Structures are given as structure tokens and as C-alpha cells.
Amino acid sequence: MREVAVLGATGSIGASALDVIARHPERLRASVLAAGRNVEALLGLCRVHRPRHAVIADASLFAALRDGLRDAGLATHAHSGDEALEALVAGDACDTVVAAIVGAAGLPSTLAAARAGKRLLLANKESLVLAGELLMRAAHAAGATIVPIDSEHNAIFQCLPTAQEKPGAHWSPDAHAGLQRIVLTASGGPFRGRRRDELAQVTPEQAVAHPKWSMGPKISVDSATLMNKGLEVIEAHHLFGVPGTRIEVLVHPQSLVHSLVEFVDGSTLAQLGLPDMRTALAVGFGWPERIASGVAGLDLVAQGGRLDFEPPDLEAFPCLRLAFEALAAAGTAPAVLNAANEVAVSAFLQRRIGFLAIPALVEATLAALPAIPATSLQVLLEADAQARRHAEAAIEDFS
Numbered sequence: 283m284r285e286v287a288v289l290g291a292t293g294s295i296g297a298s299a300l301d302v303i304a305r306h307p308e309r310l311r312a313s314v315l316a317a318g319r320n321v322e323a324l325l326g327l328c329r330v331h332r333p334r335h336a337v338i339a340d341a342s343l344f345a346a347l348r349d350g351l352r353d354a355g356l357a358t359h360a361h362s363g364d365e366a367l368e369a370l371v372a373g374d375a376c377d378t379v380v381a382a383i384v385g386a387a388g389l390p391s392t393l394a395a396a397r398a399g400k401r402l403l404l405a406n407k408e409s410l411v412l413a414g415e416l417l418m419r420a421a422h423a424a425g426a427t428i429v430p431i432d433s434e435h436n437a438i439f440q441c442l443p444t445a446q447e448k449p450g451a452h453w454s455p456d457a458h459a460g461l462q463r464i465v466l467t468a469s470g471g472p473f474r475g476r477r478r479d480e481l482a483q484v485t486p487e488q489a490v491a492h493p494k495w496s497m498g499p500k501i502s503v504d505s506a507t508l509m510n511k512g513l514e515v516i517e518a519h520h521l522f523g524v525p526g527t528r529i530e531v532l533v534h535p536q537s538l539v540h541s542l543v544e545f546v547d548g549s550t551l552a553q554l555g556l557p558d559m560r561t562a563l564a565v566g567f568g569w570p571e572r573i574a575s576g577v578a579g580l581d582l583v584a585q586g587g588r589l590d591f592e593p594p595d596l597e598a599f600p601c602l603r604l605a606f607e608a609l610a611a612a613g614t615a616p617a618v619l620n621a622a623n624e625v626a627v628s629a630f631l632q633r634r635i636g637f638l639a640i641p642a643l644v645e646a647t648l649a650a651l652p653a654i655p656a657t658s659l660q661v662l663l664e665a666d667a668q669a670r671r672h673a674e675a676a677i678e679d680f681s
């Protein structure tokens with residue numbers, strides 16, 4: 283029986299994870315549920331899944347959670363705050379952690395799971411972008427198994443034998459003999475095919491209306507700017523120990539081929555499936571076994587009978603270029619990229635800046651804060667904080 287902590291339980295990945303867990307009562311149990319601020323949604327999940335522990339990040343909401351659990355007659359223990367979450371993740375309340383908090387806010391709990399040697403179903407890509415080397419080293423040292431819960435990286439995990447045979451060891455640059463390159467597929471987002479000048483007036487509603495995936499607002503905007511693919515390039519670098527020069531991005535509007543791995547002998551392996559994150563989550567829970575996810579098999583004819591591919595348009599979507607550049611600059615650059623992007627996306631969703639200001643704000647922040655070596659977690663967190671301050675202060679210039 284796997285005792286699972288679902289962090290970000292009230293979000294899109296959280297819902298998919300709980301759906302898969304509920305299909306396997308004999309092997310999976312939701313023992314810890316954690317959310318940011320939405321107490322009502324968390325209480326609703328507690329009524330259904332009856333976890334041993336529930337955590338609300340915002341400490342001012344602790345009483346509401348505690349009283350709600352009591353009123354519902356549940357034995358679930360209430361907790362609040364980051365420290366309580368880290369302690370639960372590291373302790374024996376769970377052996378498996380679904381890290382699905384959005385943004386850099388997910389780093390402390392993700393790191394705690396890695397350090398405690400848990401099976402880590404890692405959706406929170408921002409923690410890898412911010413502190414990938416540190417996180418992968420911690421996981422390796424503690425014997426934690428990381429299964430990526432991003433459709434592309436989960437596809438690569440499935441196609442790359444050494445990513446499976448050496449769980450926790452795939453951070454090593456020479457871990458994958460014979461690997462030539464990784465090709466990450468991208469749907470292209472809702473604005474695929476548009477020119478740069480056609481993007482100036484797009485609204486948050488248009489940006490979050492993703493054609494293929496139903497996801498939280500932040501990652502949906504990232505998909506529209508292609509920053510999501512940029513973050514994923516950095517994510518792939520850390521998960522599989524592959525340099526940025528061997529990672530390519532290909533736009534594939536059907537979102538059925540989730541990524542490809544090319545070997546030196548000319549073989550290319552790909553993983554295909556319907557765009558539904560429950561497949562990746564079932565891989566993470568069941569690995570090395572295969573378990574049902576609730577996702578139907580792929581009928582390529584019914585899906586339109588064709589698979590299209592095209593190169594990304596870096597002129598209209600400069601965020602992808604900025605991410606490749608930050609990866610090449612290394613050190614604190616990816617942390618700065620990620621923090622500035624979080625500030626910019628939040629400002630865009632609040633209608634304080636336009637869509638094209640997102641890459642502009644990220645580029646200006648990267649230019650203002652040149653990369654320094656990432657010698658410690660402290661250095662990375664300081665770079666993150668500095669980038670947030672800088673981007674926040676620069677918003678006026680772009681609004």
C-alpha cells in the first residue's frame with residue numbers, strides 16, 4: 283500500500299492524482315492533502331478521501347480547516363504553514379509525494395520529499411528550474427525515486443531505459459550511453475501561428491483557453507508564451523543530465539506524441555497517448571508496473587489520422603529563447619528567469635501588463651541581474667527574491 287501525500291490537492295494535477303488514487307483502493311491511499319488557501323475545496327476533498335492529515339499553507343486559515351474537519355465528523359488532523367507541511371512530507375505519514383504546488387512556493391516541500399528519500403511524483407517544474415542541481419543531488423543521495431509528472435518528461439522517462447533502471451541516478455551527465463538528443467514536443471498553445479504584432483492585445487481569458495490541456499492558470503499562460511516549454515527544457519536538463527545543446531523543441535499541435543528520444547544508432551522512440559495527466563500519474567504511482575489510469579487508449583484515426591510537426595516561432599514567442607539562454611548562462615540565471623516570469627504572469631492575469639510585456643519583463647530582469655554561480659540554496663533563494671523585487675518594480679515601465 284502506498285501512502286500518498288498530494289501537495290496542491292485542490293489544483294488541476296491534484297484532482298487528476300486523486301482520481302487515479304481512488305481507482306486503486308487496494309494499493310494507493312491519500313494520507314496527506316495540502317493546499318494553498320482554498321479551505322472549502324480542501325474540506326470537500328477530505329470528506330471524499332478521508333486523509334490522516336490536511337494542511338493549509340496560509341496559517342490564518344488554520345481555524346477554518348480545523349473547525350470544518352470537526353464539523354464534518356472527520357478524524358483528519360489539521361495543520362498549517364510551510365514547516366508543518368515539510369515535516370509531514372519528510373515523516374512517516376507518507377512514502378510517496380505528488381509535488382503539484384504551483385511555482386517556486388513548491389520548492390521547500392519538494393526538497394523535503396527528495397531529502398527524505400520518498401518516491402517523488404514531480405509536477406512542480408519550477409522547483410527544478412530554480413534549484414535543479416541541488417534537488418537532483420539530494421534525491422540521489424537519499425535514494426529518492428523521481429518520476430517526472432510533466433507529459434513530456436514522463437514520456438522521456440518511459441522511452442529512456444536508463445531513466446528507469448537507475449532511479450534517482452539519472453542526474454549524472456554520462457548516465458545515458460547512446461543518447462543523442464531529446465526532442466520535447468509543444469502544442470504551441472492557443473496563439474500558435476500568430477505573428478508577434480497580433481499578440482499585443484490578447485486577454486488573460488484567451489491566454490488560459492488552452493486548445494488541448496486543461497490546467498491551472500499559471501501554466502496555461504506559460505503555455506501561451508512558450509515559457510512553459512522553456513521551463514521544460516531546463517527541467518529535462520536536470521532530470522536526465524542532458525545539456526541544453528542536445529535538447530530541441532518541436533511544435534506538435536495534436537498533443538498526442540508527448541516527446542521523443544533519439545539514440546546514436548538512428549532510432550527515435552516516442553511515447554503517445556491522449557492529453558490527460560492521469561497517464562503520467564499512473565506511471566508514477568505504479569512504476570515499474572503499469573496500472574489503470576482511467577484514460578482511454580489512443581485511436582489515431584479517430585483523432586484525425588495525422589500527426590503534424592513544425593519548428594517553434596522564436597520571434598513571436600521569445601520566452602523559449604530566453605529559457606535556452608538562461609540554461610546556457612547557468613548559475614542563478616534560471617532562478618531569475620523563473621521568478622521574473624512568475625511576477626510577470628501574475629501581473630498579466632491581474633491585467634496590470636499586456637501579453638508582450640511578459641517576455642519583455644523577463645528579459646529586462648535577466649539583463650539587470652547577471653548570473654552568478656549557484657553555490658548554495660541560499661544564493662538561489664536570494665536570486666529568486668531579488669528577481670521578484672526587480673520585476674515587480676519594473677512593472678510600471680511595461681504597463
Ligand code: NAD
Binds near residue numbers: 290339405407559
Ligand atoms: P493549479 O493552479 O491548478 O493548482 C495549484 C495548487 O497549488 C493548488 O492546490 C493550490 O492550492 C496550491 N498552492 C498554491 N500556492 C501554494 C502554497 N504557497 N503552498 C501550498 N500550496 C499552494 O496548478 P496545476 O495546473 O495543478 O499545476 C501544478 C504544478 O504542476 C505546476 O508547477 C505546473 O507547472 C505543473 N504541471 C501541471 C500540469 C497540468 O496539466 N496542470 C502539467 C504539467 C506540469
Ligand code: MG
Binds near residue numbers: 432433434514
Ligand atoms: Mg508539459
